[in-house]
Amino acid sequence: MPDSGYPWPISTTRLDNGLRVVVSEDRTAPAVAVNLWYDVGSRHEPAGQTGFAHLFEHLMFEGSTHVAKTEHMRLVQGAGGSLNATTNPDRTNYFETVPAEHLELALWLEADRMGGLVPALTQETLDNQRDVVKNERRQRYENVPYGDAWLRLLPLLYPPGHPYHHATIGSMADLNAADLATFQAFHQTYYAPNNAVLSVVGDTTVDEVVALAEKYFGGIPPRPEIPAAPDGRVVPPTGVPAEETVVTEVPAPRVYVAHRTHPFGSPGYDVVTVLATVLGSGRGSRLYQRLADGERIAQPDLVGAYGVDLAHAPAPLIATATARPGVSGERLAAGLAEVVDELATVPVTAAELDRAKALLTTAWWRQMSTVDGRADALSRYATQFDDPATVAERLPAWLAVTAEQIAEVAAEVLGADDRATLTYLPQDKQ
Amino acid sequence: MTLIADRPGPGTARPYRFPQVVRRSVAGGGVVAAHLPGQNLAVAMLLLDAGAGREPVGREGLGGVLAKALEEGTTQRDATAYALAIEALGTELVTGLDWDTFQASVQVPVGRLGAAVELLAEAVRTPRLDPDDVRRVRDDEVTALRMDWANPGPRADAALRADLFGAGNRWGRPMYGDPDSVAGLDVEDVTVFHSEWFIRPGTLVVAGDLDRLDLDALAATAFTGTGGGPVDRGTPIEVPVRSERRIILVDRPGSVQSTLRLGHPGPHRAHPDHVPIALAGTVLGGAFTSRLNHLIREVRGYTYGIRGDFASSRRFGRFAVSSSVQTAVTAPALVEAVGEIARTQAGGVTEDELAVARSWRAGQLSVELQSPRAIAGALSTLVVHDLPDDYHARLREELLGAQVDQVSAAAATHLRPESLTLVVEGDAAVIRDELLATGLGELTDHPSGT
Numbered sequence: 001m002p003d004s005g006y007p008w009p010i011s012t013t014r015l016d017n018g019l020r021v022v023v024s025e026d027r028t029a030p031a032v033a034v035n036l037w038y039d040v041g042s043r044h045e046p047a048g049q050t051g052f053a054h055l056f057e058h059l060m061f062e063g064s065t066h067v068a069k070t071e072h073m074r075l076v077q078g079a080g081g082s083l084n085a086t087t088n089p090d091r092t093n094y095f096e097t098v099p100a101e102h103l104e105l106a107l108w109l110e111a112d113r114m115g116g117l118v119p120a121l122t123q124e125t126l127d128n129q130r131d132v133v134k135n136e137r138r139q140r141y142e143n144v145p146y147g148d149a150w151l152r153l154l155p156l157l158y159p160p161g162h163p164y165h166h167a168t169i170g171s172m173a174d175l176n177a178a179d180l181a182t183f184q185a186f187h188q189t190y191y192a193p194n195n196a197v198l199s200v201v202g203d204t205t206v207d208e209v210v211a212l213a214e215k216y217f218g219g220i221p222p223r224p225e226i227p228a229a230p231d232g233r234v235v236p237p238t239g240v241p242a243e244e245t246v247v248t249e250v251p252a253p254r255v256y257v258a259h260r261t262h263p264f265g266s267p268g269y270d271v272v273t274v275l276a277t278v279l280g281s282g283r284g285s286r287l288y289q290r291l292a293d294g295e296r297i298a299q300p301d302l303v304g305a306y307g308v309d310l311a312h313a314p315a316p317l318i319a320t321a322t323a324r325p326g327v328s329g330e331r332l333a334a335g336l337a338e339v340v341d342e343l344a345t346v347p348v349t350a351a352e353l354d355r356a357k358a359l360l361t362t363a364w365w366r367q368m369s370t371v372d373g374r375a376d377a378l379s380r381y382a383t384q385f386d387d388p389a390t391v392a393e394r395l396p397a398w399l400a401v402t403a404e405q406i407a408e409v410a411a412e413v414l415g416a417d418d419r420a421t422l423t424y425l426p427q428d429k430q
Numbered sequence: 431m432t433l434i435a436d437r438p439g440p441g442t443a444r445p446y447r448f449p450q451v452v453r454r455s456v457a458g459g460g461v462v463a464a465h466l467p468g469q470n471l472a473v474a475m476l477l478l479d480a481g482a483g484r485e486p487v488g489r490e491g492l493g494g495v496l497a498k499a500l501e502e503g504t505t506q507r508d509a510t511a512y513a514l515a516i517e518a519l520g521t522e523l524v525t526g527l528d529w530d531t532f533q534a535s536v537q538v539p540v541g542r543l544g545a546a547v548e549l550l551a552e553a554v555r556t557p558r559l560d561p562d563d564v565r566r567v568r569d570d571e572v573t574a575l576r577m578d579w580a581n582p583g584p585r586a587d588a589a590l591r592a593d594l595f596g597a598g599n600r601w602g603r604p605m606y607g608d609p610d611s612v613a614g615l616d617v618e619d620v621t622v623f624h625s626e627w628f629i630r631p632g633t634l635v636v637a638g639d640l641d642r643l644d645l646d647a648l649a650a651t652a653f654t655g656t657g658g659g660p661v662d663r664g665t666p667i668e669v670p671v672r673s674e675r676r677i678i679l680v681d682r683p684g685s686v687q688s689t690l691r692l693g694h695p696g697p698h699r700a701h702p703d704h705v706p707i708a709l710a711g712t713v714l715g716g717a718f719t720s721r722l723n724h725l726i727r728e729v730r731g732y733t734y735g736i737r738g739d740f741a742s743s744r745r746f747g748r749f750a751v752s753s754s755v756q757t758a759v760t761a762p763a764l765v766e767a768v769g770e771i772a773r774t775q776a777g778g779v780t781e782d783e784l785a786v787a788r789s790w791r792a793g794q795l796s797v798e799l800q801s802p803r804a805i806a807g808a809l810s811t812l813v814v815h816d817l818p819d820d821y822h823a824r825l826r827e828e829l830l831g832a833q834v835d836q837v838s839a840a841a842a843t844h845l846r847p848e849s850l851t852l853v854v855e856g857d858a859a860v861i862r863d864e865l866l867a868t869g870l871g872e873l874t875d876h877p878s879g880t
Contacts, residue, residue, distance in 0.1 A: 351518070
């Protein structure tokens with residue numbers, strides 16, 4: 001068992017304005033990753049403003065005080081870099097990996113949009129990016145079979161008012177209603193140095209990064225009071241399974257079984273991570289062996305299970321299967337539920353456990369094999385657990401999980417009484 | 431508020447280096463490896479000259495069915511035992527297929543690579559190919575393709591490919607086949623394809639810490655029991671270009687977006703203009719700030735994204751643009767996309783645009799080639815296209831040295847706006863009249879079904 005999942009140096013500095021700067025030097029390749037996590041996501045959105053955190057992420061690429069519209073992308077790509085950003089219920093992240101000599105440019109760009117977005121934000125930009133996001137929604141959720149599964153699962157798992165009740169992409173109605181003043185206020189409220197972590201990994205030094213961070217971010221004032229998202233840590237079990245059946249244009253019946261488990265980062269969620277791998281990763285997993293190979297009721301490429309790594313409330317575990325031709329949605333749902341139920345009753349064998357841990361070990365080192373993968377991990381652990389060095393504990397924690405713990409956690413959180421089941425059935429074609 | 435107004439310039443560039451490449455010939459096969467000191471993960475990828483281009487016409491999807499069938503048990507163990515053995519090492523058997531090659535790879539912590547290559551070779555060289563299993567895998571693959579073809583895209587891609595290259599040719603049909611072609615495969619097709627192409631040694635690509643790996647032992651494992659000499663790779667194919675632009679409409683009733691696939695034939699991979707062509711494609715549709723993405727997404731808001739590029743294999747190539755646009759703006763999006771292609775062909779690129787394109791493409795050679803998987807992919811390019819060890823360093827110099835007149839000349843020569851095939855997959859009842867009214871070309875309705 002490795003002692004550490006992060007065998008590189010980590011240094012953390014807090015600037016006077018509260019910005020945490022995490023540096024991890026690695027001179028292997030002449031590239032450097034810059035990664036910012038802002039501790040704001042769709043869990044902060046009030047009713048009527050769903051999708052705003054994500055739409056805001058788009059606006060961050062459209063110019064700031066000293067950066068013209070479209071210049072951000074042009075400067076990073078023109079420096080040879082890769083860049084993107086993502087929003088989820090928990091947080092918003094922004095990242096670029098550039099050849100090492102362009103580190104200062106990347107930090108200048110990030111500082112300018114942290115401290116100077118509002119003066120550059122125009123109605124025209126908002127209208128344009130609103131259209132882009134509505135097309136993103138159409139392309140990813142509306143125009144593909146089963147595309148809205150995640151949008152339907154969340155309200156089955158989390159009650160109204162819970163920070164995870166609505167999906168990050170938001171509703172078309174809310175997006176249409178978005179006004180400029182709300183976004184200006186959004187930036188002023190959440191995009192503060194004391195609500196962010198800056199991680200830099202790769203071909204640089206701690207001294208260089210801290211000096212540059214001080215130079216570019218040091219003048220951005222902190223915000224004294226940043227409102228917290230609603231507390232979602234306790235979700236009382238309803239004692240009644242939540243079920244939804246959607247009859248629509250899909251090519252085959254598909255079932256999703258979902259449970260609330262434990263928050264990412266907790267010991268319980270480490271068990272869930274291993275459990276999900278036993279259940280649904282690879283051809284040796286229980287779902288594949290039982291439903292795709294054994295009973296042959298599920299399509300082999302479309303069975304699986306995974307946890308969604310959310311940290312501020314019990315995170316979802318989702319298992320899914322799609323029916324082979326001639327198999328009904330009912331039969332598939334029963335088969336899927338049975339395999340999930342057995343996690344509490346049929347002990348996980350040593351071979352199953354070793355297989356899961358081997359796959360997770362490879363997955364871990366795959367993320368750590370790039371400077372951008374490492375930078376994102378450091379930002380996560382600094383933001384969510386207040387100490388980037390705790391990143392080193394995750395892999396050993398997975399490897400310490402026992403079969404008994406899996407059975408206990410399964411009995412605790414995977415009960416049929418507290419299960420959300422979403423079934424898609426093909427529409428009869430007349 | 432104190433923000434620094436002045437944009438900083440670059441620091442001193444660190445020298446570019448691609449990992450050290452090691453080549454060996456062992457037991458009739460080749461090894462191409464990259465040394466990644468200190469890297470915990472390692473990748474091994476077996477490349478076979480058994481790409482989709484080797485499939486007989488009418489048998490499209492054969493390689494895909496064989497790839498899946500490899501994991502249905504070997505002469506040594508059944509499917510479940512195989513899955514448990516390879517996953518216990520921390521990897522799945524990853525297979526891939528393109529026009530030129532079939533690839534099978536494993537990715538594991540470096541100490542386990544020997545055992546993983548043994549299992550890789552066991553599946554590729556000695557699969558059981560039990561007839562019942564092969565038939566079941568085929569039927570599953572038909573179902574999987576039907577699932578995929580229920581999404582927007584595959585039908586439009588197939589319509590474009592057939593129109594560019596001719597449905598009578600293998601390269602005019604979908605790379606992975608379609609539900610009907612796969613349904614028509616029988617067991618013998620699969621076993622014959624295996625014995626013809628999967629017993630030849632091929633090339634083993636390795637990316638990892640070579641101080642902790644024994645290349646000769648890995649190669650001996652990969653090439654045991656192989657035979658058969660090198661095979662003719664064929665010469666580049668002359669693909670005629672259309673004399674007139676045309677629209678093909680693929681109906682997708684109720685679709686809230688229209689899927690656009692625009693294209694024409696292009697140069698094969700070994701064409702001497704490869705670098706300027708790639709840069710012209712980058713300016714037009716490759717980078718986020720490309721002409722197409724800037725206009726169609728950032729100015730008009732018609733789409734979440736639009737991309738265009740030249741892609742090429744050993745024997746043929748194509749230029750293509752792809753996007754999904756809101757149904758209501760299908761016609762203007764199409765007109766403006768064609769307009770940008772024509773403008774780029776006629777007027778070439780500017781120095782500012784080229785500066786971004788060349789730096790981006792050159793920088794990506796450091797930024798995107800970090801993981802063992804990415805390095806293995808870069809090595810496979812060397813193998814498939816017979817390129818030297820210092821190819822990536824030379825490519826970088828060529829990209830950085832490219833001049834506006836070269837790239838503009840490549841755009842003028844290799845973009846054919848008047849010969850484009852414009853495939854639109856969307857709600858025909860809503861968009862058909864508007865498409866006709868664009869005057870972009872004659873409109874053909876694609877037959878329904880696949």
